[in-house]
Amino acid sequence: MIARIASLTVKEFIQLVRDRRMLLLIALFPVMQLVLLASATGQGINDLVIAVVDQDRSAESRRLILALDNVRELVVGHLPASPEAAGELLKRSQAVATVIIPPGFGAASVAGRSMPQVQLILDGTSTNVAYTAQFAVEGVVNDLVRQSSAPGGAAASLPLVLLTAAAYNPALSSRLFTIPSQMGFIVYQVTLAVASLAFARERELGTLEGLLVTPLRRIELITGKALLAWLAGSLDFLVMLWVVRRFFDVPLRGSFALLLGFSLLFVAVEITYGVILSSFARTQQQAILYVFVLAMMDIALSGYLVPVKNMPAVFNAIAQSSPLQHYLVAIRAIMLRGAGPAVLWPQAVWLALIGLVMGSVAVRTAARRLE
Amino acid sequence: MRLYNGAMFSIRRLSAMTRKELRHITRDARIFFLVTLSPPFILFVLSYLFSFDISTVRVAWLDEDRTPRSRAYLAAITAGADAPAGGQVRPYRVEARMVDSRGALDAALTAASVEVAVHVPRGFAAQIDRWAAAAGRAPGAQVLAVADGADALSATQALVNLGGQTAAFSAGLVGEVAPGSAVTAGPVATRIWYNAALKSQWGMVPGLLAIVLTLPALALTLAVTRESEVGTLEALVASPIRGSEYLLGKVIAYVLSGLVSLVLAVGLAVLWFRVPFRGSFPLLVWLTVDFYLATMGLALLIARLVSSQQTAMLVVLLVFFVPGFFLSGLILPVNTSSLGSTLLSYSLPTTHFVQIARGIFLKGMTLPELARPAALLALIAIASLAFSLLTFRKRVV
Numbered sequence: 001m002i003a004r005i006a007s008l009t010v011k012e013f014i015q016l017v018r019d020r021r022m023l024l025l026i027a028l029f030p031v032m033q034l035v036l037l038a039s040a041t042g043q044g045i046n047d048l049v050i051a052v053v054d055q056d057r058s059a060e061s062r063r064l065i066l067a068l069d070n071v072r073e074l075v076v077g078h079l080p081a082s083p084e085a086a087g088e089l090l091k092r093s094q095a096v097a098t099v100i101i102p103p104g105f106g107a108a109s110v111a112g113r114s115m116p117q118v119q120l121i122l123d124g125t126s127t128n129v130a131y132t133a134q135f136a137v138e139g140v141v142n143d144l145v146r147q148s149s150a151p152g153g154a155a156a157s158l159p160l161v162l163l164t165a166a167a168y169n170p171a172l173s174s175r176l177f178t179i180p181s182q183m184g185f186i187v188y189q190v191t192l193a194v195a196s197l198a199f200a201r202e203r204e205l206g207t208l209e210g211l212l213v214t215p216l217r218r219i220e221l222i223t224g225k226a227l228l229a230w231l232a233g234s235l236d237f238l239v240m241l242w243v244v245r246r247f248f249d250v251p252l253r254g255s256f257a258l259l260l261g262f263s264l265l266f267v268a269v270e271i272t273y274g275v276i277l278s279s280f281a282r283t284q285q286q287a288i289l290y291v292f293v294l295a296m297m298d299i300a301l302s303g304y305l306v307p308v309k310n311m312p313a314v315f316n317a318i319a320q321s322s323p324l325q326h327y328l329v330a331i332r333a334i335m336l337r338g339a340g341p342a343v344l345w346p347q348a349v350w351l352a353l354i355g356l357v358m359g360s361v362a363v364r365t366a367a368r369r370l371e
Numbered sequence: 372m373r374l375y376n377g378a379m380f381s382i383r384r385l386s387a388m389t390r391k392e393l394r395h396i397t398r399d400a401r402i403f404f405l406v407t408l409s410p411p412f413i414l415f416v417l418s419y420l421f422s423f424d425i426s427t428v429r430v431a432w433l434d435e436d437r438t439p440r441s442r443a444y445l446a447a448i449t450a451g452a453d454a455p456a457g458g459q460v461r462p463y464r465v466e467a468r469m470v471d472s473r474g475a476l477d478a479a480l481t482a483a484s485v486e487v488a489v490h491v492p493r494g495f496a497a498q499i500d501r502w503a504a505a506a507g508r509a510p511g512a513q514v515l516a517v518a519d520g521a522d523a524l525s526a527t528q529a530l531v532n533l534g535g536q537t538a539a540f541s542a543g544l545v546g547e548v549a550p551g552s553a554v555t556a557g558p559v560a561t562r563i564w565y566n567a568a569l570k571s572q573w574g575m576v577p578g579l580l581a582i583v584l585t586l587p588a589l590a591l592t593l594a595v596t597r598e599s600e601v602g603t604l605e606a607l608v609a610s611p612i613r614g615s616e617y618l619l620g621k622v623i624a625y626v627l628s629g630l631v632s633l634v635l636a637v638g639l640a641v642l643w644f645r646v647p648f649r650g651s652f653p654l655l656v657w658l659t660v661d662f663y664l665a666t667m668g669l670a671l672l673i674a675r676l677v678s679s680q681q682t683a684m685l686v687v688l689l690v691f692f693v694p695g696f697f698l699s700g701l702i703l704p705v706n707t708s709s710l711g712s713t714l715l716s717y718s719l720p721t722t723h724f725v726q727i728a729r730g731i732f733l734k735g736m737t738l739p740e741l742a743r744p745a746a747l748l749a750l751i752a753i754a755s756l757a758f759s760l761l762t763f764r765k766r767v768v
Contacts, residue, residue, distance in 0.1 A: 036694075036697075037697060039709060039712040039715075040694075040698050040703075040706055040712060040715075040716070044703070045704060047707075090564060092736075093730065093734075118558060119560050120559050120562070121562050121563075122563045122564065123564055124563040124564060124565045124566025124567065125565050125566060125573075125574045125729045125733050125734065126574045126578075126700075126704070127424075127569045128423060128571075128702065129704055130563065130569055131524070131528045131531050134531050135527045135530060135531050137559065138559050141559050145558045146510075157510060158511050158541040158545065158556075158557060159503065159507075159512065159541055159545060159549070160499065160511050160513075160537060160541040161510075161511050161512070161513050161514070161537075161541070162513075162516055162533060162534050162537040162538075163514065163515045163516070164515075164517075164518070164534060166518050166519075166520030166523070166530075167480050167517050167518070168480075169521060169523060172527055174523040174524060176520070176521060177521065177522050288685065292685060292688065300416075300417070300420045301420070306422065306423065309425075310422045310425060310426075311422065312419050315419060315420060332522075333481075333521075336520075337480070337483065338481065339481050339482065339483075
């Protein structure tokens with residue numbers, strides 16, 4: 001039995017390597033996606049254009065403008081003369097925030113009085129942008145005030161100050177969220193694509209009958225096909241991990257073995273979906289279309305773009321049935337936070353459970369559809 | 372094989388074609404659903420999925436000070452359901468879990484069982500007393516909040532909100548411990564325009580409108596490729612209708628039925644999601660037509676390049692739907708740091724319509740203020756439609 005499965009896998013492997021289109025799908029497409037995504041998201045939210053109205057025109061206010069311009073998140077793009085002109089810029093979306101430095105700002109710090117409040121007006125249209133701008137502006141102003149209220153400085157401060165920091169990602173670059181996401185999604189895609197084409201391809205080419213009359217039993221046929229997808233998916237994971245670490249500066253803080261273990265498990269679970277799709281699809285194109293529809297659902301529900309915990313309870317519950325969701329949680333936890341098995345065992349249990357259920361469904365459907 | 376090359380462009384034939392196509396759309400339940408009902412339906416689902424509002428922030432809290440003052444701070448933070456952050460009420464809750472060592476703070480962050488770890492150091496209350504004794508001339512007490520940066524957007528949001536709550540608590544302390552102090556408020560006063568409570572849905576629902584309204588263009592692609600697949604193109608070739616009339620008739624029919632979905636989707640946004648509509652509805656209708664023409668022009672280009680319905684559908688989804696999420700400025704702002712990514716983003720109609728929809732809904736922008744995205748959409752529309760109309764030949768392959 002082992003020999004028969006092995007020879008089928010070898011045959012599949014030769015077919016895979018010969019098929020240019022498949023190689024493109026496995027190798028070139030994923031890398032293109034990574035590059036595209038990385039260029040689209042950049043280093044995160046950077047260089048937001050803000051407008052500063054300087055009503056003080058002192059050395060202190062110029063120092064503040066320079067400091068605002070110097071942080072990664074902001075660029076001082078306009079210096080309008082009046083708050084009204086700044087408001088117009090905000091309305092026309094030419095600036096995402098306005099900072100108004102009031103008269104007496106510099107004088108207060110010299111005289112040791114309380115500084116008058118700096119006014120910050122945000123465009124709330126895109127909340128991600130607004131929060132980032134608010135975080136950056138408040139950080140800059142607080143730093144400036146803290147410097148001048150330190151023993152050497154003169155200004156007064158509040159009795160309680162919150163210092164903020166971000167663990168694992170000090171620069172708060174959203175790339176560390178999107179790139180591991182994309183890595184998991186690529187492994188997902190490739191596994192599903194290869195697995196879903198397994199029978200669809202033979203059926204379309206008319207070679208399925210030939211396979212069915214060989215001494216191969218149904219279960220061996222399914223296992224042999226699945227084995228190839230498992231190899232392709234796992235190999236893809238290794239390549240993508242290398243690319244992501246080498247070119248996109250994503251750290252791997254946890255154990256490689258644990259990450260590999262999760263990936264092998266995840267690939268196995270996704271293959272069960274691929275086999276089910278494959279036994280329903282008549283042509284390769286149809287199989288790809290099915291994969292596409294499934295992928296859209298998984299993108300929405302897996303926390304690939306938006307954290308699952310922000311979703312309403314119903315979607316949150318549905319999301320638990322998505323293997324991709326558990327895999328993405330594990331990838332982020334291992335790569336970014338260096339989490340270990342003690343933290344991640346629930347994800348492993350979920351994956352194994354989904355795998356068992358879908359695996360038995362897959363074997364049954366495939367065996368029936370192959371009659 | 373060009374069968375009919377007769378008279379000039381005829382309005383009569385065009386309107387006949389449009390009527391035929393409209394009948395087609397209303398009779399075929401699947402197409403009718405795709406063009407008119409699926410955009411509001413998908414908008415409904417996506418609006419819930421794409422929420423960046425954090426309703427609960429889980430905090431691991433290490434209090435090494437253990438004084439009434441430090442407990443009052445914790446109480447103020449957790450009571451903050453209606454915390455005035457930057458003078459605005461933001462609906463979220465803080466759930467604090469007490470831990471007793473720095474190691475436990477780190478462990479909680481690693482396990483992602485909390486979003487933020489807060490450390491109130493020993494000497495917290497004493498420093499506040501020192502500050503009060505110096506009437507605000509001494510530095511204040513410092514508390515450290517460390518957020519889990521793995522999800523940068525959530526971390527930023529949590530830290531901003533905690534900072535706002537701390538500033539409010541701090542300002543309250545001034546009146547309590549040193550009423551005569553020079554400082555009475557934090558150094559920054561923040562106001563938010565257009566979306567005072569920073570509800571992400573207000574920005575996402577109009578933005579997602581730009582994604583779901585690409586579906587009529589998808590339907591058009593299917594209609595064009597189906598005609599040649601099913602073989603009905605042959606009958607049309609035999610009719611006196613000209614190629615440009617045929618294409619334009621289809622486009623007009625799909626724009627018209629697409630407008631039905633616009634009305635439904637806007638109704639959903641305003642009545643169900645309670646997104647304010649501050650601009651002019653007729654302007655939105657006009658610019659939606661502009662957007663439809665641009666997406667349909669590009670869709671026709673795609674339909675010309677590929678032959679089968681399924682391929683066309685895949686390509687259209689890959690061109691409009693998927694990049695729409697990343698490149699259009701819907702979630703993260705358009706990345707203008709390199710020429711390539713800028714060009715890529717601005718060649719997508721979705722990018723411009725995200726600006727238009729958000730501008731009209733939330734900001735009440737007028738046509739002169741939206742001139743740039745509107746003109747760029749028109750440019751895409753004219754270029755792609757002109758290319759399709761000029762190169763389309765009625766032929767049976």
